[in-house]
Amino acid sequence: MKFIWRLIPVSFILLITGCGVENLSALDPKGPVAEMQYSLIQLSLYIMIAVLVVVFAIYIFVLFKFRDKPGDTHIPKQVHGNRTLEIIWTTIPIILLLMLAVPNVMDTFTLADVGVGEEAEESGEADAEDAERDHVRIEVTANQFWWEFNYPDYDATAGQEMYIPTDTRIIVELQSSDVIHSFWVPALAGKQDNIPGVQNDMWFEAPEEGVYQGKCTELCGPSHWLMDFRVIAVDPETFDTWATNMSEPAEELLEPESEVAVDGRAVFEESCITCHAVGQDGGNIGPNLTNYSEREVLAGFLDPTDENLEAWIRNPQEYKPGNEMPSFDSLTDDEVTALIEYMNTLKVLEN
């Protein structure tokens, strides 16, 4: 029984730190935005702890000092309506609230000022400092149950994994194609809703290269809990190569290496391309697959192995109930093998 009780605080800690998954904790902030938010959390926490300690100290002191003792009929001094006390306990909370409010309001304005968003650029309102600052604008569209990242300045579109350059202001323009979702990358910044018909802007920066986990944090349907994505921060040169190749993959990168893969491309062009684009060609009902073989994960949460890919193609509904991809049980084994071989050639970064 005792053991069970001990599990409660442990599981709570695991819960708030994201169960130890790398870069999924708001308590281990990376970059200016997450750091700002984390220091606000710390400030409020310290103030709360201070209030708690003082109130409990007074409470315990009073409990002992003014206890009913046998034979003691003395009534302590009554302080109801005491002006000095009233002033003290009105002033202290005002000071505490100001200590909370001032940094909160200042940071709220800093966070709300994306600076070089599309509107500011179009209306010429972006001031000189903003215009000079390196930035990358990304339109983030949430769909049940996957993410699309569109880079208007590069004509590139990516699914599920958002590449960004390090040390650069990233401006995300959040929108949705269906219901309300919410964009959260705990270690970098968080969080803001993706609302159909509305655009919410947000900015952040990643100082270090790395893979940052992202989540949808608005209940959006039966597979909401699997609506994960990745933010992959790479050095600016690699990012440039990535973004350029995503829009127009170099021929040698697209050329399937084997005959089987060529067959696979034919299957892809027959069954998949209406929903999945490779390069500029294809639909956008599903994630862009130009760099499929470089995926960290498949469909946001599965290991991208050949077995998982085959299982996904055969029956995507089993993995993500309610998603928009139909099952392909009618494809022969040979067709699926060829398809997988082709998909494993889809990459944009040579290494």
Ligand code: HEC
């Ligand atoms: C009717 C549209 C449609 C067709 C046709 C379709 N898909 Fe999909 N596919 C989707 C959607 C939508 C998703 C996103 C599912 C989710 O995660 O919610 C998806 C996801 C995927 C993923 C995971 C992508 C990622 O970014 O990790 C792969 C791989 C995939 N599809 C492969 C295929 C293959 C191969 C075919 C052809 C045999 C195919 N799809 C046909 C709509 C389609």
Ligand SMILES: [Cu+2]
């Ligand atoms: Cu969602």
